Amino acid sequence: ENCTKPLWDKRLQFSRNNSIFQQNVPLNLICPRGLKPPFPKVICAKELQQVISEKLVYEHAWWGKNKSAWTRIEGVIQCIAILKVGLGNFQISSTSIKLNWTCRFPGTCQDMRAMCRLAESSSRLCEAEEVKGEEILHGQEGTFTCSSLQPFTNYSVTISLPSSTVLFSWLFRTEETVPDKPEQLWLDRSSGSLRWKALPSCKGEIIGYQLNITVRSARDTGFLEMERLQVNGSITEHQLPEHDPGNSYMVSIQGLTAAGAGAASLWEFQTNSSDILHPLDFSCHSIHVISPSQGTAVLPLRPITSEGVREHQLVVATTHNGSVIKSTCLGQPQPSNNSQQPFNVSQQPSAYVAAVLNLTGPINFMLGNGTHGQGYHNTALQPGQDYMALLRLVRRSPQSEKFTCVCYSFSV
Template identity: 55%
Template sequence: MALQFLALTFLLVFFPLLAAQVQEEPDSLIQGAPQETEMCQRPRWDPELHLAPDLQEYKKNEEVMLSCPEGLQPSYTHIRCSREVQNIIRGKPVYREVWLGRASSGSWIRIRSRVECVEVLEVVPGTVDVTSTTIKLNWTCSFPDACQHIQATCRLAGPSSPPCEAEELTGAEILHGKMGTFTCPPLQPFTDYTVTISVPPSTVLFSWVIRTKEAVPQKPEPLQLDASNGTLRWKALPSCRGEIVGYQLNITARAPQDGGFVQIERLQLSSRTTEHPLPAYGPGTRYAVAVRGLTAAGPGAAALRDFHTNGSETPGPPDGCSRLVLDTSASQGTAVLPLHPISQPPESASEHQLLVAVTHNSSVLEDACSGELQPSNHSHPPEPYVAAVLNLTAPTDFMLGDGTRGHGFHNAPLHPGWDYTALLRLARRSPQAVPLNCGCFLVAGQSPRPWPGIVIGVVVLLVLVLLFAVIVWFVQSRRRKAVSIKAKENI
């Protein structure tokens, strides 16, 4: 009986103590490792991170090295396991594991964000600037200490070959600091270059193949004329400075009469065309020819040549060209032009345009013929303008200066006393549907005779002569009278 009593007493005393211990233990494990635990679990950061040593648990203050794949860098290269007090429960500290990272200053600081592998150096998006002779980009360095030995280079992406030989570039630029701009040395247009940013000896951070933009082409030479058939020829341009998309051909033909102003042609030919016949206007005609190559960057320098046909006989006017004296009405400001359509290929779409200029200057007329269409601006004297657009299929008399309007142009009245030149231009679209082929033909004008002005001038001159005669008579009369009075006094 005594033994049972002792057992019961032991249970009554031990059970409350056991219950208290059970209640206390969960509190000591809340949000952290048990106080006696001195280990840290492997951090769950970027899977590309490599830890050395590579373990699942690390001891307190054990230093671990972090590394990344080539071209990437971790936020911290050295970390270590540590523990800090998270909370105090019932007077006892609750610990949790933390990781410390070594800063560039050498001190250890608490890592509060996820450690990842990031690019050491980044090219700023949208800053790559490419011209025909330069490649330029802006860069930023996430870890300036790691960027002290980074270098940037430009190299030809492949071997060059005639006729588009390019020089190989040498040298490299060392990048320093947190940010900057890298510019390749002077480059050649329309050429592939490899831009490389690397860490010697062999770690490549970035590598791009970039083609410089196109530039205008060189001159298409030699420019020659086959005298047997009047065909102009030139050598096809290589695509060294850009893809050749065509050729611009400007021809000015001057006949021996009318100051040499005959016709202007503005043509754009395909990239496959390397010859074109000159318009034939008979012996003595002089031609000024300019040929330019075209790329996406525009027309290049012109190959210029002057040619002339042999012979001294004066040829007749070219087909469609007329030299006329205008039947001018001084009172109405009009002139009648007998116009004839300019010959054209039957399949070409074209229109006749009548231009007016207050001049006979040949260079001004050339500019007017090849320039953009503009209506009369009512200036005094007016700039060359388009008076009308005509559907000219047969000879017709056209009243210039009758004041009518059409197609956005104004057939403005002519000003009496001004010297006009009318130009009939054939605007014809080429098969490429890009250029304008213009033939300008001189229709010489004659201004109305200024008889009223002449009459007024003669009348004014007569009045002045009469007035002068009266003054002379008056002066002489006074002089004679004075002499007579003096003679009487002497007697």
């Protein structure tokens, strides 16, 4: 009585390519290269299953031999990969690939060779050097690491036997890192647009550009405007706001990837026909109407913009140090009824918001008269103290923040 071929893994091959096999005749099992059967030898044998009406009922059962012992085979058997690489245990950074491996069949993984090779760069504009990551693996388990790789680049990792049988092959992409700084930045004087050369996606997909633009006025030395904005990665120009001829611009631009912002390129220029840069001095407007006994000073204020009624803040700092003007203008005050509410900027001296004003035209504002308004306190000025006051206008949109300040300085 013969045995029929079991419905096991289709990749399994018997030493005799038949559909029917004789009982008690050992057969060899063979798998494709890189795989092994759980039992190199199998045999079909008659086995008593039960007794029905005093009759013996037999069925065929398959047994497998591994090393020296025969084991009854339960269920379906399949070809098994010789090498196990934990896909969930990959550690990939922007410069390295690390993976753990385990040999499932001791004695078959001697002198395995692991190689790491450049597959392709992320862009034709990116030059990626070939790597020479190669290692002979020993033992039953271990770790293979490809190092000194380039970010955002595809690499293939292959582990093979000395017979060139490939046990593992996988394509990896290293993680992104921050991009290089933009190298080309210029002003298109005919259109008033700031332009730059697009960054290639060599260290990561360029998802945007971050710009910081500082404007100083040629006509008003106490005027300072700073804009922080982010544009899409496909955009390579930004229309500058209209200002008086001869204004000074300082621009920093950074590329953005998922890993963050890269190094900034800095550029300074003026909106005149000359390519020669004439540095503009920044100095606060002097205040002369001061009453030390009452702790007040009169500031001649006018709206920063003509775009209708806008909420202006009057920010006061106890200093004459001009180096803190930028940080004070960009600071984030918090509403409070305290006499002096510090900004959330640790580098600044004590600063507070004295008033919030909806300016529609020029006014003479009495600083230090002790009035309260919208949670802010116009506290009395202290005799013997140096002060700097900034009339500040903040405009925000989903993509940008613009801070415009006019500076006044005085001593009480």
